[in-house]
Amino acid sequence: MLRVVLGWHGLRLLSRMCFAVCPRPPSCSASITGRRCSRLVRLRRATDRCRMGTSEPLGRGREDGLADPAELLPALPGPRGQTVTSGSRDESSGPRLMPLLLIKMLNKSRGKILGVLALFLVMVWYSIYREDRYTQLFYFPVQENKTTCPLGEVEKKAAQLIGNYTRDHPLFLQLKDYFWVKTPSLYELPYGTKGSEDVLLRLLSITHYSLPESIQSLKCRRCAVVGNGHRLRNSSMGETINTYDVVIRLNNAPVHGYEQDVGSKTTMRLFYPESAHFNPKTENNPDTLLVLVPFKPMDFQWMEAILNDKKRVRKGFWKQPPLIWDANPEQVRILNPYYMEVTAAKLLNLPMKQPRKVKQVRGGDGRSPCSPLRGDVLPTGPLAVSSSALSLQKPTTGLLAITLALHFCDLVHIAGFGYPDSANKKQTIHYYEQITLKSMAASEHNVSHEAVAIKRMLELGLVKNLTYF
Template identity: 30%
Template sequence: MEAVEQKDFFISRRYNLTWAFVLLIGCYLALLYPVYFPRQKIIWRKYMKERQLNEVLLNHSAELLNQPCRLMWSQARLRELYSVKLTPVVPVFLQMHDVGSTQSGLDKFLTPFGLKGNTKLAIKALQGLPHTSLTPELVSRTCKRCVVVGSGGVLHGSQLGSHIDRHNIIIRLNDAPVTDFEEDVGSRTTIRLTYPEGAPKSPKEYSNNTLLVIAIYKSVDLAWFSSMVNKQTLGWWTKLWFWKSVVESVPIKAENFRILNPKIILETALQLLQYPEPNNMMTAFSQVPTIGMTAVIAAIRLCDEVSLAGFGYSLEQPDVPLRYYDTVRMDAMKVQPIHDVETEKIFLRTLVHARAINDLSGGIS
């Protein structure tokens, strides 16, 4: 009798554990489903009804473009706003002579804030590049206007495409598409700033006139970069270290690849956003700027006047689409832990209000 009772007990416990697991998974999916699988037509209709078309923004953008370009405007305003002394000259793209040099400071921090322990990998990656600066055409311009095009849903229906295309340098982020969205986001791309997991998988998003700039967040990113530049097969061991599948072939020439200088990420994090100094023992838990925020500082380093389009997170409006090209909701930003979007929003709002940068799409209030 006792043996039967024990058997029943263990069967009952197994049964309860199974149902507990099923319920846990069910609750998890119930929380994530509304964020990642919203009803597209309802969300966009509600969003566009609230936003409509803002002729004021279009007129403001046209007015800015019709004015003469102002030399060193955005960088000078940034220096006035923040008392910290920014290093006068920081190359936006990683240079061979800085890798391994103690004076560059790149050996002080691990990726993504430096190259500590990755000097050999960085040298190998740079050896495959014919050029490590802007194209001669862009370098020769006396005054350059930049626009950093974010992925924000605020761009949907904005009709800013023709205005965006009038800038000298157009910086896009990750795999944000241009094809089929030209009316709102423009058709030209000068620089696409991304990382292996974020690189576009569609060949349509690559052009021989575009620089693909890779931000190095971990050691394996350098291995991926070298494979793409040299048109080599990505090893299975390398693939294991990415948090999602990566593109295994990029249809551009070696002369179109660049590596973002880690000092741009470090400068953005420490000096401007005032995050705590990275912990070299576990940089995965350090606060890291979003790639959009990093692109803004890179743009200020590259250009004289900087504008933004498609920036701004409305976390108080959880049902609003997060991006212009899909229906993921604003709620998704609350799931990720390493980006402080509120601090970045305040920082960008300060720059916009001081007219250091221009907000073409009105997402930064």
């Protein structure tokens, strides 16, 4: 638009300049003949072209009353003392007339030139203004999907909830602690390794304990602990969960077929023998850490037999674990029982000492108190606690995973935690199977106390819930 307007005004100005600079030469008369007449004819035609078709004649008798500029010039001396008038000058005097005519035209058109210049400046300003307004209204810069890392916030808030909070303990058991220097443990499993050192020594010789370099090198570890609760179904949280640096999953919860709701990324998967998936490669990434949560000495024996291809252990489990478990030993880790101790003693106020012989009491559905529901979800309302003694209660794998994340992550978010209301006994518990709340009747977990612990974390801002709790 600016170019069109300026071009039109420039064309008008140029035509006016030609009108003033290019006066029509006189016509041939009886006194002008021969070569001079032919030159005047050619000059007249060129001037007509310069005037761009202007129909107004110049010279005496113009309708606008203006005299021909050539008539205003004084007579010039000619050859041999003859005086050449304006009507008899030849074309050789044209170049000398050009500067005078141009100066006179500029003086007369000074106002118009200033007006055109002012119009040009206004059009330039308006063009820049419109472009800036367009940028402000319709240009949206791409925002980086980065969350400001609250370094130190988790440690500060966790110390308010967990007594003697520290990050000095390793996440996984290491061979050197049982080979070079035998560190005595105060508790038996699941809160310590007392009495299981020999089998643990053999197991640690074929597994690893370190975190992947991709996690260790992170300046900010953003973690998501994904429970197995029904509230993940139709939640469309998959893409959000995949954006976290560390994604912790529980037990044998499937991923394939539920990616839209639960995501597909798995950094760690906490499990115990009864909850192990028969083929860990189907529901995990190739680099997923398979973290064994030992609840009893038989869990170590099962893992050792599987990895060394020895005779399978069949007794001592409330449910037969997989007899074939195709996993890479380099991806297997043994969770440090210290975090089970912290979860039980600091968050749930459970006693550490366990009776040596406990009769396995099975519920009406054939499940033992150590049910596969361990660690999946937590209730929102009061839930009847098992009649087992308080010393039999153990933390769920879900609360244990949150405790673990609080000891090495800089940001902890949870998803898929929470049971349906206790009065709704037909509502399924998991997002992937049809087990109802009735199945928890024989569980040895005090899920009501665990719900209170997580709500306390939410109130302190220690964790953030991605799904309603």
